[in-house]
Amino acid sequence: EDQVTQSPEALRLQEGESSSLNCSYTVSGLRGLFWYRQDPGKGPEFLFTLYSAGEEKEKERLKATLTKKESFLHITAPKPEDSATYLCAVRKNSGYALNFGKGTSLLVTP
């Protein structure tokens, strides 16, 4: 069965304190790993897609990396506006739908 596990569940950082969020997955034949950001009461906002081990993508203070078993979302020198829940998902083996992890809730304090 496809599974996506995110850790930690919650993370509190001071502004400027870099860290990483983890997403481990078990799926046969990866057809994309996706990172989303979700603010309270809003729909997820797409951040990155990674397709193969070794791939990296960056956007402002965020950098996503992928290995054969997990992905990391590195946050460099975060700001309070980076506070949100970060969701990881992999495409299911059958069809187009996504299998989501439970998310990591990030709080960045000034």
Add this chain to the structure above:
Amino acid sequence: DGGITQSPKYLFRKEGQNVTLSCEQNLNHDAMYWYRQDPGQGLRLIYYSQIVNDFQKGDIAEGYSVSREKKESFPLTVTSAQKNPTAFYLCASSTGDSYNEQFFGPGTRLTVL
């Protein structure tokens, strides 16, 4: 502006009533999806549609129904058979290529009174 709209933003339902949640997209995407989000849980797939007039059940389809008569629209009906319908409902769409990302609407929060 291209995007996905969902309405209403908030919806209140009495027990025993059916309600329909609207989802419209102008991105010219072939595939559309409905997810449910509960506190402390990941998004769970209710139904998805890859083309007009065709749709498939997801992991938690019981108590829900959908239609896909137009490419732009994918309404979700929450029926009285759904035992615990209070949740945040999210609609998404993607191109027909199975490798591409999904884009989400703003969501509808349904509360059963």
